Amino acid sequence: MDSTPMPDPAFAPVEADGAHPPYVLVRDALAHAIAAGTLPGGSRLPSERHLCTQLAVSRGTLRRALGALRELGVIEASERRGWQVRTAAFSHAAGGAALEGFTALNHDLGRAVTAKVLQSRTRRASSAESDLLDVESGATVFELRRLRFLDGLPVCLTHDLVPRAVAAGIGAVDFTTGSLFAHLASTGHAPATARFSVRAAPATADQAPALDLAVREPVLLTVRTSLDAAGAVVAHTREAYRADRYELRLTLG
Structure with a gap:
């Protein structure tokens, strides 16, 4: 059996639209990836460093977006695995x-x-x-x-x-x-x-x-x-x- 870990998914950098704060754009990008199954229920989110690099945002912006997703019930914090996608995507x-x-x-x-x-x-x-x-x-x-x-x-x-x-x-x-x-x-x-x-x-x-x-x-x-x-x-x-x-x-x- 191939035990090679799957690579973290790629994300396009978020682009300011003048209508929404950057954290909202990051929140929506991650929410879409979760809804589409790119980040399936029960999976661990990529590291904050990876997400910041991929999305081209600061650590503070990313953490605010993650907090918003947690409030919506989309992700949850796990002591062992960091941020984890909840089973119910919506x-x-x-x-x-x-x-x-x-x-x-x-x-x-x-x-x-x-x-x-x-x-x-x-x-x-x-x-x-x-x-x-x-x-x-x-x-x-x-x-x-x-x-x-x-x-x-x-x-x-x-x-x-x-x-x-x-x-x-x-x-x-x-x-x-x-x-x-x-x-x-x-x-x-x-x-x-x-x-x-x-x-x-x-x-x-x-x-x-x-x-x-x-x-x-x-x-x-x-x-x-x-x-x-x-x-x-x-x-x-x-x-x-x-x-x-x-x-x-x-x-x-």
Whole structure:
């Protein structure tokens, strides 16, 4: 067996863009390498000297970027191995996820957010859906199904139901890059509170190929009912996340 250690990955020097501090550019470069699998979950980060040389930044800038990645839950400090990539490559707090939305939250973290629209249509709600959305039976709803990507990697499948009454013009939105929550905000129905739950389950035959998983590999299933400031339900969302690319963090008390 060849025991020759793998060489440390190469990085392009970060270039100032005038809009972001250097540490943010370094943070985003490392986050992209982690998301893309160049630095896989459980692996040790290259030495600070190597990273500083490759990225052409000072030790202070690098350490600030590493601290930011730790705060995001992307890396962790190990007494024996230095900085180590956490197994879950994408991480966020439930409060932000519930109220800010997937697109805005991940844009704020420097991630490229895109989607493949699997279904987009207006139809009548079933009796059960009418109860979920607190609308009259048979009310018109907008249904949206997407496969969502972060930095080009498939992360989750989403299924949204929105009462048509709160979503004027929604059919014209390009949801390959557009945000459902941003559109709701533009119509005066920004989510203000939410009921949120999460559980683990094996991937189904439909979910597995979309998320590049084997059938019955673990996924995390979330259900979120979003309400506006007046207490009206504005969206009911079901999501299936790859368990190795998603981490949910809660602050209790």
